Amino acid sequence: MTNKIAVFRxxxxxxxxRLYCKDWSFEKNDEVFGKCNNPSFHGHNYSLExxxxxxxDPETGFLINLNELKxxxxxxVEDRFDHKNLNLDCEEFAQLNPTVENITIVIYNLLRKRLDxxxxxxxxxxxxxxxxxAEYPIL
Amino acid sequence: MTNKIAVFRxxxxxxxxRLYCKDWSFEKNDEVFGKCNNPSFHGHNYSLExxxxxxxDPETGFLINLNELKxxxxxxVEDRFDHKNLNLDCEEFAQLNPTVENITIVIYNLLRKRLDxxxxxxxxxxxxxxxxxAEYPIL
Amino acid sequence: MTNKIAVFRxxxxxxxxRLYCKDWSFEKNDEVFGKCNNPSFHGHNYSLExxxxxxxDPETGFLINLNELKxxxxxxVEDRFDHKNLNLDCEEFAQLNPTVENITIVIYNLLRKRLDxxxxxxxxxxxxxxxxxAEYPIL
Amino acid sequence: MTNKIAVFRxxxxxxxxRLYCKDWSFEKNDEVFGKCNNPSFHGHNYSLExxxxxxxDPETGFLINLNELKxxxxxxVEDRFDHKNLNLDCEEFAQLNPTVENITIVIYNLLRKRLDxxxxxxxxxxxxxxxxxAEYPIL
Amino acid sequence: MTNKIAVFRxxxxxxxxRLYCKDWSFEKNDEVFGKCNNPSFHGHNYSLExxxxxxxDPETGFLINLNELKxxxxxxVEDRFDHKNLNLDCEEFAQLNPTVENITIVIYNLLRKRLDxxxxxxxxxxxxxxxxxAEYPIL
Amino acid sequence: MTNKIAVFRxxxxxxxxRLYCKDWSFEKNDEVFGKCNNPSFHGHNYSLExxxxxxxDPETGFLINLNELKxxxxxxVEDRFDHKNLNLDCEEFAQLNPTVENITIVIYNLLRKRLDxxxxxxxxxxxxxxxxxAEYPIL
Numbered sequence: 001m002t003n004k005i006a007v008f009r010x011x012x013x014x015x016x017x018r019l020y021c022k023d024w025s026f027e028k029n030d031e032v033f034g035k036c037n038n039p040s041f042h043g044h045n046y047s048l049e050x051x052x053x054x055x056x057d058p059e060t061g062f063l064i065n066l067n068e069l070k071x072x073x074x075x076x077v078e079d080r081f082d083h084k085n086l087n088l089d090c091e092e093f094a095q096l097n098p099t100v101e102n103i104t105i106v107i108y109n110l111l112r113k114r115l116d117x118x119x120x121x122x123x124x125x126x127x128x129x130x131x132x133x134a135e136y137p138i139l
Numbered sequence: 140m141t142n143k144i145a146v147f148r149x150x151x152x153x154x155x156x157r158l159y160c161k162d163w164s165f166e167k168n169d170e171v172f173g174k175c176n177n178p179s180f181h182g183h184n185y186s187l188e189x190x191x192x193x194x195x196d197p198e199t200g201f202l203i204n205l206n207e208l209k210x211x212x213x214x215x216v217e218d219r220f221d222h223k224n225l226n227l228d229c230e231e232f233a234q235l236n237p238t239v240e241n242i243t244i245v246i247y248n249l250l251r252k253r254l255d256x257x258x259x260x261x262x263x264x265x266x267x268x269x270x271x272x273a274e275y276p277i278l
Numbered sequence: 279m280t281n282k283i284a285v286f287r288x289x290x291x292x293x294x295x296r297l298y299c300k301d302w303s304f305e306k307n308d309e310v311f312g313k314c315n316n317p318s319f320h321g322h323n324y325s326l327e328x329x330x331x332x333x334x335d336p337e338t339g340f341l342i343n344l345n346e347l348k349x350x351x352x353x354x355v356e357d358r359f360d361h362k363n364l365n366l367d368c369e370e371f372a373q374l375n376p377t378v379e380n381i382t383i384v385i386y387n388l389l390r391k392r393l394d395x396x397x398x399x400x401x402x403x404x405x406x407x408x409x410x411x412a413e414y415p416i417l
Numbered sequence: 418m419t420n421k422i423a424v425f426r427x428x429x430x431x432x433x434x435r436l437y438c439k440d441w442s443f444e445k446n447d448e449v450f451g452k453c454n455n456p457s458f459h460g461h462n463y464s465l466e467x468x469x470x471x472x473x474d475p476e477t478g479f480l481i482n483l484n485e486l487k488x489x490x491x492x493x494v495e496d497r498f499d500h501k502n503l504n505l506d507c508e509e510f511a512q513l514n515p516t517v518e519n520i521t522i523v524i525y526n527l528l529r530k531r532l533d534x535x536x537x538x539x540x541x542x543x544x545x546x547x548x549x550x551a552e553y554p555i556l
Numbered sequence: 557m558t559n560k561i562a563v564f565r566x567x568x569x570x571x572x573x574r575l576y577c578k579d580w581s582f583e584k585n586d587e588v589f590g591k592c593n594n595p596s597f598h599g600h601n602y603s604l605e606x607x608x609x610x611x612x613d614p615e616t617g618f619l620i621n622l623n624e625l626k627x628x629x630x631x632x633v634e635d636r637f638d639h640k641n642l643n644l645d646c647e648e649f650a651q652l653n654p655t656v657e658n659i660t661i662v663i664y665n666l667l668r669k670r671l672d673x674x675x676x677x678x679x680x681x682x683x684x685x686x687x688x689x690a691e692y693p694i695l
Numbered sequence: 696m697t698n699k700i701a702v703f704r705x706x707x708x709x710x711x712x713r714l715y716c717k718d719w720s721f722e723k724n725d726e727v728f729g730k731c732n733n734p735s736f737h738g739h740n741y742s743l744e745x746x747x748x749x750x751x752d753p754e755t756g757f758l759i760n761l762n763e764l765k766x767x768x769x770x771x772v773e774d775r776f777d778h779k780n781l782n783l784d785c786e787e788f789a790q791l792n793p794t795v796e797n798i799t800i801v802i803y804n805l806l807r808k809r810l811d812x813x814x815x816x817x818x819x820x821x822x823x824x825x826x827x828x829a830e831y832p833i834l
Contacts, residue, residue, distance in 0.1 A: 005831045006829060006833060008829070008830070009826060010826040014182060014183055015182060016179070016182040016224075017182070021616065035221070038223065038228070040228055042154055042155050042182055042223060043154060043181055045183050045269075051830075056794075056797070056800070059716060061791065061796055061797040062796060065727065066827060082174065082181075083181040085155075085180050085181065097617035101561050101618060129153065130184075131566040132564070134563050135561070135562040135564070137560070138609055142415070144379050144383065147413070160477065171477060171482065195383070199310060199377070206312060238473075238478035238479055239424070240479065244473070269427070271427075274423040274425070275423070277422065277423060283551060284551060285517070285518060286551070287548060288548040288549075292600055294572035294596070294598050294641075313639035316639050316640065318572070318644040318645055321571060321572040321573070321597070322599055338450075339514035339516035345451060361591035361598040362594065363594065367594070407568075408601075431739050431824065432737055433735070455778050457779075457780035458736055458780050459780065460709060460710060460711040460736070461740050499730065499737075501735075506735055546740055588755060588760065653755065653756035657700050657702060657757065689702070691700070691702075692700045693700070
């Protein structure tokens, strides 16, 4: 047990995507990805939960000023992915299948660059639906 | 006050769409529909709530057998719209902008044909996001 | 449009039940009620939403003192049905199939006796699951 | 049954308040309002659901442009009440007990002035907690 | 920190149960288990959250094909426990008190047999009510 | 992996608070805490999730009797903080800024004194809003 604490903040974005491997036949993609392989896309309301771990500032009582974190989530996640087609509009997924696993890792890497590694560990959880979600990394 | 009761059943579908008027310029669509006018589409997890109003069968204690209603919702709504692009894949929206209002009315009309008018009034509520939803008709 | 307002209060109870008609064969019950006809029972977390309609007291700003309503819900609903077998333990369902429709009507009648008809209209909504619920009466 | 449709939009605000009648003794307020009468205040996360009823524009498929409604809710509700003490900071409650009933009616009146009566009926639902909420008016 | 990721999937079942120790008197069971000791049973809507931890397949972007996981959850959990009396119908609880803790461990063991130990760690969280749940194991 | 299990229990309280540092100017507090620095306070519906980790009693199948835990949460958390002004009414925050981080740590310390350290590890998660919450400690 450490003295550390975690703070969580949610963000949301609504996007279209298609799951498929470009090197595979339509039949093989259909077999593996089923209706997620629809060539004209489908979409989701993604709900993101970001967890930061670190030490509370004894003066303010904050781990992080949540307004600062809110702005980072807006810039790195909402402005980038909201009301977008992940396959067509987002360079992050030009060569990467936009599964919930891969979107989670992409968001982790985007946030990691913006938040001081010496101050914060980060865990990202992404809900694709209420029944289906991913979390990265495993600390 | 009548002797009638209402029973509700939920269904869900995940779909892509774009909001725009075909006769308008991109600029005018952009002004009215904003980021919902993204030409490469975005998407949502739609959550549907169907309300049937009628009389309880005194023998079974059912207004309707919910397995029957579940099957109708699967055929008319989930099989038709889940993992689809509403603009490209669904003839219902070939000439109709797939706003949450219009999708709600379309679903009402699909269900109205399948449920006996002498037995059931119907109200359809459709959630596009947790903050934004529509209901039709107003009884 | 009237000057009236509605106030809602929730309550909860967890109960076992079986759906079947005593006069029917097991085969007919199985056909109509499916797995809900399990003779050793199954159960639910029921969530109740009571809506009272009436006039706000201009002095207190209350339609009803919610502590009073909370006590009535505890006595009439929670103490009566929580952690009970509706078929075996509750006289209300000795001759009545405990469908979500019938439980809703029973609760309405129990509350109607306890709340002044000149002051309050009542609507009861009962969730058997998050996907399946009933409402009574239809005003 | 009319041709009308309803569209709903949510907003949120977090506020402090105290329930009491200025003309009453502390003892009488304590008897009626219990711990809600704490003179140093308590608070809630209020969640607002606004329902507009009217006709869909056949060209856009909108009852109302939700960006317009979102701005009105921000100006009339969130900017006015969020992170405020309803009793001390808000003139609407200078002479009015901020019960969930009264806050609901106040918000209805604020929104009624901003939305065209010829185009939209309005119903306001306000959640004080997940178990306790009000709705006004009763159409 | 590892390179691993977690994926979560939900399932649901509705069941009856009674909590008691067979070797104890009714009085002692009543003292320890209270109204959960009702001999005619009560019930719950159980909500299950299964977490798998492992490596993403670089080709598909999947940790596991969720259709495969969905089928396993249907076979091992939903078909086994939904609309059942855990005490009377389920051999897993013939000698084991069906507390939320024990049901969680039983489900973990059922799933552990079906999912490759070299590929996936598993954590099971089971909600008996929204206020009361268990998680196993602690990694 | 150990043989241990976790059990979770929720509790709720509604309170007023103000975020500020007593040694700072109003301007500096305004810059850091924004509208949370309102001198007449604002408030929240706090939702608490307590996680206990330990071994299941093989006879009862309980990690802890949840009625016992429920009573402890009522005494240590609900009776202490519900319908209170955290800054004015609660000695725990006389010298401590009531951020969600600090309230979480205070609750952890209150519960730690009441639950046997040899039997239970404790983790406390506190939701200030649905979008903003904290967890302590990090095991």
